[in-house]
Each structure stands twice: as structure tokens, then as C-alpha cells.
Amino acid sequence: MFRTASLSTKLIRIGASLLVVALASISLTLWVTWQLEGGAAAVNEAGRMRMQTWRLASAVQTSLSPASLGSLVSQFDDSLKLLRTGDPSRPLFVPWDDDVDVKFAEVDRIWTQRRGQWLAAAPMSATESVMAAEEFVTAIDALVLSIEQQLSRLTAILNLFQFVMMALAIIGAVVMLFTGYMYVINPLAHLRQGLQQVEAGDFSTRIEVEAQDEFGQVAGGFNRMAATLQSLYGGLEAQVEAKTHRIEAQRARLAALYEVSAFLAEANTIDELTQGFARKVRAVMKADAVAVRWADEANQRYLMLASDCFPEDMLEEERSLLAGACACGNLRADARTRVIPILAHEAQPVRGCARAGFESLVSVPIRLQHRLLGEFDLFFRAPVTLSTEETELLDALASHLASALEGLRAEALEREAAVGEERALLARELHDSIAQSLAFMKIQVQLLRNAAQRGQPDKLNSILDELDAGVRESINDVRELLVHFRTRTNTENIEQALQETLQKFEHQTGLPARLEVHGDGLPLPADVQVQVLHVVQEALSNARKHAGASHVSLEVRKGQRWRFAVHDNGAGFNVSQVRGESHVGLKIMRERAARIGGEVEITSAPGAGSTVTLTLPPHPVAIGQTVSPEQRPDAMTTPVPTS
Secondary structure, X not given: OOOOOOHHHHHHHHHHHHHHHHHHHHHHHHHHHHHXXXXXXXXXXXXXXXXXXXXHHHHHHXXXXXXXXXXXXXXXXXXXXXHHHOEOOOOEOOOOOHHHHHHHHHHHHXXXXXXXXXXXXXXXXXHHHHHHHHHHHHHHHHHHHHHHHHHHHHHHHHHHHHHHHHHHHHHHHHHXXXXXXXXXXHHHHHHHHHHHHXXXXXXXXXXXXXXXXXXXHHHHHHHHHHHHHHHHHHOHHHHHHHHHHHHHHHHHHHHXXXXXXXXHHHOOOHHHHHHHHHHHHHHHHOOOEEEEEEEOOOOOEXXXXXXXXXXXXXXXXXXXXXXXXXXXXXXOOOOOOEEEEOOOOXXXXXXXXXXXXXXXXXXXXXXXXXXXXXXXXXXXXXXXXXXXXXXHHHHHHHHHHHHHHHHHHHHHHHHHHHHHHHHHHHHHHHHHHHHHHHHHHHHHHHHHHHHHHHOOHHHHHXXXXXXXXXXXXXXXXXXXHHXXXXXXXXXXXXXXXXXXXXXXXXXHHOOOEEEEEEOOOOOOOHHHHHHHHHHXXXXXXXXXXXXXXXXXXXXXXXXXXXXXXXXXXOOOOOHHHOOOOOOHHHHHHHHHHHHOOOEEEEEEOOXXXXXXXXXXXXXXXXXXXXXXXXXXOHHHHOOOOOO
């Protein structure tokens, strides 16, 4: 049973045995020590009785009062009672044996005999009291001697126990070392030796299983492993060859998948995409012909987008194929890749393929997520079967084709949306800037016509000057508009776009412009960057038109709330005197700021220059998103013109 037990069970049994022996020895040692302590206290108490005996004899000789004698006798009674019953709390008890019992009985007898004499009305003479005391002390001495002999035997037993415990400790250590060697070190040495032999290529190595414990299980596992390795090594060359063949096939499939995927990623048109796909798939699968078909929204008709080596007489017939008219054009929403055997008879679904000499057809659905887009068909002039790997390859190619077609469609929609957005932006910019100038010049032309009809030459010259200034302003607005459209933001960092805007401003006006950036903050969203850039451009335009400044700076402070401040050292103006809706530039800046939940503030004074400050909310609002009244600053409700 011990041989078949587990290693942990063996160690627990050995340890428990040693623990029981140790606990028993310790318990016995504690008991002997307890007896020695109690016996020593009993010897002390007996010694105290000797002293009490002489005190009692002395009290008789000195004719002490009866009450004092009674007190001494009572103390002596208590001492005898204490020796007889013991006191575990001290501890105090007599180590009883036959000899001690006899000696204690003698002491008790003498005391019982003499007790009345000590308390008699007629006291004993001095000689009698001394003789009585000597007799009693002799009996007590005999009792003490007997107790000490018993204690000596207990001490000898204690020493023996200590020696035994030391021997047990040595034996326990030896047992533990032997156990560790037998059940741990020796099996590990055998395992290490066996591993070294296996590493050297000797797969015939086996380890003797000496027990059924954990190491025995490991040894059995090692033997099974060695047997498996020996078996594998025997047919290793064939397995390596087969594995190499499978790896080569997988590599070829991955290479084909990579080649087709790379081509699909580079194709720019649907014709180029589908035609190239058909050609490459035919080469990969070694098919005799390939057709790529696209289904309408209802999956009722399949249009042939591309083909490769497809028979000419079948091409026109199957260019637009009704669902169900052919075996390959009858896909369901849950269709899977399938092999369709083509029978040599006149059945409608296969007669065209049979006439062309095809014997097998592989139909692969083109699916984007759960939506069926079409299929591509592979035609073979021999029977064909598909492995699981080939089926997975065809499904992967179909998925890549669907993604590429969807990507082309998404790019077309994106280009269309971008064109529409550019048109809308251009229209808005023309309406906000140039349209205002044209309306002004229209009014001046009408005034010019009236002045000419009335013959007012002075007024004609003034109106012509206004028209000339308006034309120049419109030309500058057009140039600024072109600059605005050529400036693009960077979704990661708006600083580059701001720097380009200032450089173009310097080139256009000849005024020095400086960019200062402070703090750190997360990048702004792209739509927020666009509106910020237009607000800054409009502020620079106002500085060019009205400020008469010699220097312009743009200060950017990043943080939870981004701030953009355009400073000029121009003439300045009184902000309170120019409030209203007539200033187009400020109106445009406020509208753009409102789209992203921002706030535009104007500070200026005559002769002290002007500052246009744009402050963004803690979380910028995307373009087109409604801004709640709580997000809108009060300053946005009352537009203020810039300088």
C-alpha cells in the first residue's frame, strides 16, 4: 500500500508519524517536569512544617497563650491538608508511591497523637515538648527523604526522555533525508539521465517505474513520450515530406490570396477590377473559364461584369442571366460555395455548358457581410472536387472582391460628397464675401446712372472712386478666397495650417505676422479645425482691410478650452459705437464660431489696436450638430464688428 501511495501521501504519513512521536515525547516530558515542580513544592512545604514544629515547641516552653497555640496548631493542620490534597495552581503535590504513603501516614499518626498534648490545659514540660518535636521532625525528615528519592527517579526519567528526544530528532532528520533521496532525488536523477539520453538521440531509453506515486506517473509519461518519439522518428521522413507538401500548398494559396488582394487594392475601375480578378482566379484554380456575375437588388437578374476564356457563343447568351435560367445563376441568400456536375443531356440549366464541353462548375457566392452581391463561376472540362482548403481560399477571394467593389463604390460616393461639399463651401464663401461687394457696387452703379442723368459731375467722380475701391476690394476678396481654399488642415496638428495662413497673409499684404503657441492639449477634430481656420482668416482679412496695422500676431493657447487671439497694432476703434448687423466680417466669424459652440470676442480702443479672440468650448461640437442654448455664449446673440 505504501508503494502505491502518492508522493504527497508518503510524505504526509512519514511527517505525521514523526510528529506523533515528538508530541508524545514532549507531553511526557511536560508531565515529568510538572511532577518535579509539584514535588519540589511539597518538599518546601514539609520543610516549613519542621520549622512550625520547633515554633510550637518554643511556644509551649514560653507558656504562650492558648489562642496563639491554637493558631500554630491550625497552621500545622493546613500544611498536612495541603500535602495530602495538593494544590495544582502552584503547583504542589506529593509524588505518591508506597514508601511515601507509609512515611506520610507516620507523620499524620504522630501529629494526631501529639495534637491534643499541644492544646492541653496542662501544658507539657520543656523536656516533653522538645522530645515530642524531635520525634515529629524525624518523621517529617523521613517523609522528605522519601519524596526526594521519588523526585530523583523522575529526574532520571526526564533526562532519559531528553536523550530519547535528541535521538528521535536525529532519527527524524535521517528519515527525512532518506525519504527525500528515495522518493525525490533518486527519481529526479533517473529522469535527468533519461532526458540526457533522449537529447543524445537514444529514443529507446526507458525509465524503470519503481512506484505509483507522482514520480512514477512522470516516469510512465516519459516512457510513453520516448515511445512516441521513437515511433515518430521511424516515419519522420515520410511525415516531413507530407508536411512539406502541405506547407507548400498553403504557401501557394497564401501567395495566390496575397497576389489577388494586392491587385484588388490597386485597381481603380470596376472593369479593371473584375477582369483582372477573373484572369487571376482562373490561373490560381487552373480553371478552363471564369465568369464574374453581379446581381441586382432583388437577385432576379445577374449581369456578367467580366469573364476570362469564356466561350463566345455563350457570352452573349449569358451576359444578362435571369435567376433560375441556369444552374450557376440560382443563388439563395444562404448559398455556399458548391460544385455542380454538368450532365451531358439537354436539360435547360446545363445544356449550354455541356455543349461547350464543360463537365464541372464551381459556383462561389460574392457576399458582403450578410448581403448577396453576386457570384463568380469556374468552369472545368473535367470532373473536379474541392478540398476544404480550396473552398476556404475561394470564399476568401470572394470576400476580398466584395470588399474591393464596395471600396470603389464608397470612394465614388466620397468623391461625390466632397465635390458637393466644396460647391456648398464655395457658394457660402461667395455669398458671404463677394456677393456683398457686388451688391454694394450695384447700388453705386444706380447712383452713377442717376448722377449722370442729373448732370452732377462732382458726384460722378465720387461714385466712380467708390466703384473703383469696390472693384479692388472684390479682387482682394477673390484672392483671399483662393488662399482659403488652398489651405488645408492637419487632423493631428492645426499649427501647420495656421503657419501657412500667416505666411500667405505676409506675402499678400507685406505685413509681418507671428505665430505664438502656448500650453498642451488634445488635437482638435477636423471639422472644428476648418471653422477655426476660417475665423482666423476672416480676422486677418479685417486687419488688412481696416486696421492700417504694421504688425499682426496670432496667439494660440492650448488646453481644455482652446483660445485663438489675432492681435494688430492698427488704429483701433470704439467697439461700443459700431455695434449692429452691418459688419459682414464679424457676422461671418460669429456664425462659424456658433457652428462649433465657440465664442468670438472683440477688444479694441482708438489708437491701441484690436484683438479678435475665439474661445472653444471644453468639448468642441461637430459641424452640423445642434448647440444648446446653455452652450451658446451670450456674446453670440449680438454681433460686434471688427476693426
